[in-house]
Amino acid sequence: MPIENQPPGNSLQGYFLQVVRQSFGQVGIYDATIAEYVADVLADFARADNLYKMRSGGGRRIDSVVEMLARAPAVPADEADVLRQRMLRKYVGDYALFMSGVFRQHIEGKGSLDYYLKEGSRSYWTVSELDLALYRTGYYLYQELSTKFEFYSGALDFMRKAYFAAAPGEEPFAGFLRQFQGWMKINLSEN
Secondary structure (H helix, E strand, O other), X not given: OOOOOOOOOOOHHHHHXXXXXXXXXXXXXXXXXXXXXHHHHHHHHOOHHHHOOOEOOOOOEOOOHHHHHHOOOOOOOOXXXXXXXXHHHHHHHHHHHHHHHHOHHHHHHOOOHHHHHHHHHHHHHHHHHHHHHOOOOOHHHHHHHHHOHHHHHHHHHHHHHHHOOOOOOOOOOHHXXXXXXXXXXXXXXXX
């Protein structure tokens, strides 16, 4: 399905914002803050270094929510621990949303979809609670992401199917990569 209009500017975030707004609108999500947040996550995770930020002691990338959560301090001892906990939980929430939405078939194939939905929601709720404790104003966004996590994940899955669908016989990720490479070719050649 072609994407209506050109994204604002030529940024990757602008491209994803246009796609997210259009597809989320088709499923009844009109929250501009949520759409912008999700577009930011997609643009950020378009780089493998950002998608796989966490590494094991041996340098192996960590791509499992279970392993990510095992790194969380059980009880934060000081403000630095609280900030690390917040950063980890935000990353886990973003990762779970991205993987359960954009790469849902992969997560389902591993039998982990329910776990990703539960832990993604739980992680965003933890971020909201930590933001409240730290007197940060963005806590409501994370409460919203938490309470409607499964809905937003499903909306991302719809977006992938509607706008990044693989052609018959192609790998499931081929449509996403084809659209992304097309954006890169057009926008990077202009700079």
